[in-house]
Amino acid sequence: xxxxxxxxxxxxxxxxxxxxxxxxxxxxxxxxxxxxxxxxxxxxxxxxxxxxxxxxxxxxxxxxxxxxxxxxxxxxxxxxxxxxxxxxxxxxxxxxxxxxxxxxxxxxxxxxxxxxxxxxxxxxxxxxxxxxxxxxxxxxxxxxxxxxxxxxxxxxxxxxxxxxxxxxxxxxxxxxxxxxxxxxxxxxxxxxxxxxxxxxxxxxxxxxxxxxxxxxxxxxxxxxxxxxxxxxxxxxxxxxxxxxxxxxxxxxxxxxxxxxxxxxxxxxxxxxxxxxxxxxxxxxxxxxxxxxxxxxxxxxxxxxxxxxxxxxxxxxxxxxxxxxxxxxxxxxxxxxxxxxxxxxxxxxxxxxxxxxxxxxxxxxxxxxxxxxxxxxxxxxxxxxxxxxxxxxxxxxxxxxxxxxxxxxxxxxxxxxxxxxxxxxxxxxxxxxxxxxxxxxxxxxxxxxxxxxxxxxxxxxxxxxxxxxxxxxxxxxxxxxxxxxxxxxxxxxxxxxxxx
Ligand code: NAD
Numbered sequence: 001x002x003x004x005x006x007x008x009x010x011x012x013x014x015x016x017x018x019x020x021x022x023x024x025x026x027x028x029x030x031x032x033x034x035x036x037x038x039x040x041x042x043x044x045x046x047x048x049x050x051x052x053x054x055x056x057x058x059x060x061x062x063x064x065x066x067x068x069x070x071x072x073x074x075x076x077x078x079x080x081x082x083x084x085x086x087x088x089x090x091x092x093x094x095x096x097x098x099x100x101x102x103x104x105x106x107x108x109x110x111x112x113x114x115x116x117x118x119x120x121x122x123x124x125x126x127x128x129x130x131x132x133x134x135x136x137x138x139x140x141x142x143x144x145x146x147x148x149x150x151x152x153x154x155x156x157x158x159x160x161x162x163x164x165x166x167x168x169x170x171x172x173x174x175x176x177x178x179x180x181x182x183x184x185x186x187x188x189x190x191x192x193x194x195x196x197x198x199x200x201x202x203x204x205x206x207x208x209x210x211x212x213x214x215x216x217x218x219x220x221x222x223x224x225x226x227x228x229x230x231x232x233x234x235x236x237x238x239x240x241x242x243x244x245x246x247x248x249x250x251x252x253x254x255x256x257x258x259x260x261x262x263x264x265x266x267x268x269x270x271x272x273x274x275x276x277x278x279x280x281x282x283x284x285x286x287x288x289x290x291x292x293x294x295x296x297x298x299x300x301x302x303x304x305x306x307x308x309x310x311x312x313x314x315x316x317x318x319x320x321x322x323x324x325x326x327x328x329x330x331x332x333x334x335x336x337x338x339x340x341x342x343x344x345x346x347x348x349x350x351x352x353x354x355x356x357x358x359x360x361x362x363x364x365x366x367x368x369x370x371x372x373x374x375x376x377x378x379x380x381x382x383x384x385x386x387x388x389x390x391x392x393x394x395x396x397x398x399x400x401x402x403x404x405x406x407x408x409x410x411x412x413x414x415x416x417x418x419x420x421x422x423x424x425x426x427x428x429x430x431x432x433x434x435x436x437x438x439x440x441x442x443x444x445x446x447x448x449x450x451x452x453x454x455x456x457x458x459x460x461x462x463x464x465x466x467x468x469x470x471x472x473x474x475x476x477x478x479x480x481x482x483x484x485x486x487x488x489x490x491x492x493x494x495x496x497x498x499x
Contacts (some may be wrong), residue, residue: 014045014377015335017109018102018204022053024060024223025206027067028216034059039196039224044112044343045334047378053199056224058232061191064220068162068189069238071217078159078187082138089134089185092212096127099208106200107173108334112343112380113297115334122173125462126201129177132462133185136483140186147493156490159187160264161240163486164233166226166254167202168246169195169345170300170402175268176202178462178477179243184214186486191220191239193230195246197346199223226250234258241486244268245302248400248426248471266475266485268302268467270400271428274421275305275457276411276443278434279314285455286433287321290406293431293457295329295341295384299404300349303429303466305457306401308408309417315410319368319388322408326369326384333377343379344403350380353403360387360396365407398424414439422448427469431457450476 022038023030037055042048056064072078077085096103103126104118113122142155165179172194183190194202202221209219222229230250234242234257244254245268258265275293277286293305310318331341344350350373357371370385384404390397397407411417421430430449432440444452450467453459460466465476476482 014043014048014050014333015105015108015115017041017043017050017200018105020051020053020106020200020203021207022051022203024054024056024064025203025219025221026060026064027071027220028210031060031063033057033224034063037224041110041200042346043109044345045109045377045379047347047380050109051200053203053223055196056222056229058229060224061222061229061232061236064191064222065162065233065236065238067217068191068220071215072159072161072189076215077189077218080187082140082185085185085187086134086137088213089130089137089181092208092214093127093130093134095208095211096123096130099204100127102204103173103201106204110172110198110200111170111297111300111345112334114336114339114342116337116339122171126173126177128462129174129181133181133483136480137185140483140487142489150496152494152496154492156492157487158490160486160488161188162238163188163190164236164239164242165190165192166230166233166242166244166246167192167194169197170297170302172198173201173205175245176205178482179245180205180219182483183243183486184218186483188241188486189218191222191233193222193224193226193233196223196225230254231257235261237261239263241265243486248473251473264485266477267473268475268477269471269473270426271302271304271468271472272307272398272400272424272426273303273305273429273431273449274307274309275431275433276309276417276421277311277314277318278432278436278439279311280435281433281455282435283314283318283321287318287325289431289433289455289457290322291325291329294406295404296458298341298344298382300345300402301458303451303458303460305429305431306406307397307421308406309411309420310408311417312410312412315408319386319408322386322406323368326386329384331374331381331383341384341404343381345380347380349402350382353382353401353405356396356399356401356403357385357387357405360390360394360407363390363394363396365390365394365396370404392420392423400426414442418443418446422446425471428467428472429453
């Protein structure tokens with residue numbers, strides 16, 4: 001199934017990419033990759049190559065980890081007071097505001113995000129990470145402890161060392177900032193490896209962090225293919241911790257390597273959240289939340305709500321409303337200010353979504369909205385799609401589709417709803433739409449997820465921890481919890497003579 005949008009109405013080109021240095025940022029210098037490797041950056045809105053960046057090799061990774069190790073061991077950054085590090089991070093936030101337009105264009109052209117959403121959500125969300133952890137940095141104190149022995153006892157809160165920050169393609173700026181900002185606030189050195197699909201904002205952030213005063217070697221950036229340089233980074237003996245966000249499959253590999261090396265890994269992995277809609281919910285409001293939950297970022301959102309569970313008395317009503325409403329969500333060019341749904345981030349992602357929808361139809365799914373590609377400018381567009389009546393074991397229900405696809409299943413009792421919601425391997429987010437406050441608290445306790453939203457979706461803030469359970473990983477980003485994860489506690493006990 002394929003739809004063609006009118007290609008005559010607007011600028012046929014995509015969003016203009018910002019100027020970036022196509023090099024690696026290592027030890028405070030822009031370096032050519034040792035073998036001169038290059039990789040293309042493709043605009044998902046047009047399928048055209050819009051930039052070329054460096055493709056690092058494991059030798060470049062070794063240089064970056066050596067630079068980070070030297071910068072950490074030199075002690076310049078970690079021995080600054082929290083207040084001094086805070087000033088640098090707050091300067092970074094201010095520079096991000098100044099360069100907001102470039103950063104938003106980088107996110108839009110890399111991921112295919114509507115430019116207006118990149119400006120309204122991605123750039124402020126990432127800036128907030130630097131501001132929030134800049135504000136917390138002065139408060140990273142140890143504590144004195146009252147001990148029943150003749151000793152003065154206290155704890156020190158120390159950085160872990162060299163942190164490998166590995167980020168995915170869907171929110172490049174936010175999900176790298178959510179690692180780099182707390183890691184730097186705690187005094188660590190960082191080697192960042194963004195997704196090869198979306199390296200542009202990281203190249204701008206290397207300049208931002210340099211200009212904010214992050215010392216040479218404390219932040220390093222290697223761009224390139226994941227399986228080669230991501231793996232080399234995690235295996236590098238100079239790395240003390242891995243902060244990883246990505247798929248469950250790759251996260252498992254990363255955790256295995258980190259496990260062998262006995263270094264901590266924060267693993268933020270895939271999701272497949274269920275949204276439970278009870279008949280007593282405010283339906284207008286709930287439908288808005290349901291649609292937002294699966295179209296936002298073209299469904300490429302680990303915390304998307306791609307599984308809707310509807311209480312039987314309103315099942316067909318909800319399906320009817322969705323069938324009407326979903327087609328009206330503006331899909332189009334990221335450069336168009338009215339666009340809500342842009343293209344998927346790559347042809348491979350679009351093909352995967354298409355395949356899963358085709359299989360869902362073969363498994364008996366009833367497509368009530370969308371269902372196929374949209375032809376526009378050669379971009380990787382897919383219409384927002386609603387599929388009803390699939391059984392729990394259908395792959396589109398069980399697995400992460402990572403596209404603008406919603407499955408809808410009925411339920412009869414609260415117990416059944418919770419069982420279906422918890423009935424996949426994932427556990428990142430969940431939602432309850434109801435007006436019954438007791439049901440809200442019961443659901444919040446019983447749903448296997450790192451975050452539960454009630455009467456809304458994707459209400460996120462830098463102060464609120466998020467992360468998963470089960471195959472969605474472990475560890476928490478955001479909040480003081482994330483800052484604590486980039487530190488380790490040392491106990492100091494000093495004998496008191498004559499006590
Ligand atoms: P991915 O797992 O393919 O890649 C993630 C990162 O790992 C990339 O930088 C990639 O280059 C790198 N990588 C690949 N192979 C590696 C290896 N062997 N060793 C080390 N690094 C390696 O994920 P993706 O396709 O970029 O992102 C989509 C996935 O991320 C989805 O599953 C989504 O749910 C998940 N995600 C989770 C969260 C969360 O907070 N839990 C947030 C966003 C995305």
